[in-house]
Amino acid sequence: MGANEIKLEDLHRQRKAQKFNLWLGMIGMFMMFAALSSGFIVYTASGVDKGIKTILPQAFIYSTLVIVASSLTLHLAVKAAQLNQLAKQKILLIITIVLGIVFFILQLQSWSTLTKQGVYFINNNASQSFIYIFTGLHLAHIVAGLWVLFGAFIGAAKPIASDRNVFRMDLAAIFWHFLDLLWIYIYVFLLLNQ
């Protein structure tokens, strides 16, 4: 076995480990939201005057559609990266990033709808404050996700070596799809408790 092959094997191993790190990190993030969910359930069960007690804003439906669409465009971008179609990859990435920003804005929009409905963050019915906590913490992760997507875009624009590009896209996609699923989980959870 030559030195190059060993280097390649090391690289392969290291990438596998890095991807694994990402999965573990996502388990950690999931635990955070699981804790909030159980906190919400315990709190809401503590009295009849607790609970969401409002209609969730329409904007949540739109933001769900937007983030699902962004997952699709990102998936296509990964495909393009694998086929070494840099131009296509870049365009799709930009669309994904724009959709991510639209999602962000829609969430803020929904906060303003909520306050118009009289559902404030500072609230003696903390079940309603929980809506802001869930969406706010998710948005914090979306910011991180956008940062990662931006990094992938820079990689494609430079461009970096194609195997690194594919690997980077791979990680970005796993993370972004996770954020997508996480939002769907939060939305369904809130709907069920509406």
Add this chain to the structure above:
Amino acid sequence: MSSTVLSHDAAHHDAHGHHHETFLTKYIFSQDHKMIAKQFLITGIIMAVFAMLLSLLFRIQLAWPDKEFPILEVFLGKWAEGGRIRPDFFLSLVTIHGTMMVFFVLTAGLSGTFSNLLIPYQIGARDMASPLMNMLSYWFFFVACVIMIASFFIESGPASPGWTIYPPLSAVPTAIAGSGLGMTMWLASMTLFIVSQVLGGVNYISTILNMRTKGMDLWKMPLTIWSFFLTAIVGLLSFPVLVSAVVLLIFDRSAGTSFYLSDLVVQGQILPNEGGSPILFQHLFWFLGHPEVYIVVMPALGLTSEVISTNSRKPIFGYHAMVYSLVGITVLSFIVWGHHMFVTGMNPFLGGVFMITTLIIAVPSAVKSFNYMATLWRGNIRFTPAMMFAIGMVSFFISGGLTGLFLGNAALDINLHDTYFVVAHFHLVMGSASIFGMLCGVYHWYPKMFGRMMNEKLGYFHFWLTFIGAYLVFFPMHFMGIDGVPRRYYAFTEFAFMEKWVSVNILVTWAAIIAGVGQLAFLVNFFGSICRGKKATQNPWNSNTLEWTTPVEHIHGNWPGEIPSVYRWPYDYSKPGHNEDFIPQSTPFSQTMSSNMPHDFEGNEEAIRIQEQWNKDNNRVEG
């Protein structure tokens, strides 16, 4: 495979690494697991000394509540006006002592040091999966330590709601002095600490699962690695929950939400918060908090397993049972948190469930204790300082564990809750036991870390002072607790039934002072031996694990040539038929024909046939 090519490559890699190394990248922002381990250890030791000094301060208060010590005022200023520690500062002392010991010393100092040092060494990897994350993990921890210590230098003093930071004390900044800026700093520090632990933990798990050398399957891993692995899993699943709890707490403190607050009057003012529940915080906190005590004790159990087996010159008794009991503890640790909350008005049925799950933990714990004793039984024991501390660890684990049976009982807990019985229990079973596990690790792996030996005589001196001191400090507390003496009280002079315990407190405090002085022996030994210790040989304890096949001088990438392959489990000590009392994991069975057993070959028929042929040719009778 051509090893020449490999060696050349490794040497080249090494030279390349050195070429760029500056003081800053080698000693400060190092990404090398060995250096990061030392950074964690030394930071941990400094935090331990700091936390110990805090404990001596409040022990002085407890023993002589009415006496004045003008020297205290010299150092502490207004916090010890007239030479007497103020009540609110007393609360800060116990809070920060607990926080530092549990998180900074026994979580980061213990796991951080030994996971970093031993995971790549013992599984045969050149470094961690992500050296960068590893470095970040240390620096987040370091900044967390700095912020926590810095809270002693602010006007209102450090946080004081106890290490469990229960609201409302932690959630209402105006509640007591320590609820203000000190509490904010505590939260900032712990947030950084959690980031550090998650970064580190993710790396440990990933490294163990992805970077093992050839032949190192899971059932050939030393128990140290198993314990670090399971500890990291517990941390990964529980620390994020604390993040959630803390996020809600921060909003209660700063934004005016009511997650944890309700119906409060603070300093004559009615607070607007309504509908919150402090019990909610307790649930979220203890969902981390209980697994946390296993994060503290499991690495100590792992280190002890290795040291006891090596120094008994015997295989660890019940290797598989040891692993399964660690797995059992890991799983159970997540479903027992309610036993911290028996007296919060919990539904008695739920209390019963938590009681049963809690008492079941006695099973894996007992398995481990009996296995340690069975390993020692008729062993060819070498009482090195590391071994003394390992045996001490088992002693504390048993005597502290036994009182867990009382506390885990929901009915008895009504009486014992928040008394000194609890203090005695956890200081023995997780405090002293883990500290002893950590010290046993330091004495045992010091030659691997620094290339020199520690002084044995100072080691024994340190052991006996600490061992006897710890028992004298914590044993009498059981009796105080049974009598109903509450923990966290500033003085016991106002209640007639507690006054008699002041004399016991004097004994406890003197024992603490003497044990504290004993730690000087360790500090002198530890820091002195870095430069002046006897030079270590490559394998000073005749041990089997892979770290002892690396050169004494640390090199980038750990092994100068190929990483050794692994052929056997790590506990082949005193194997009958072999000419030495240890066989390293990297020794193939072809070199130990005279000691091989049929089960060594795990059903490989060709190997068994060759062995049988050899036995016949050499007139060897197995057994």
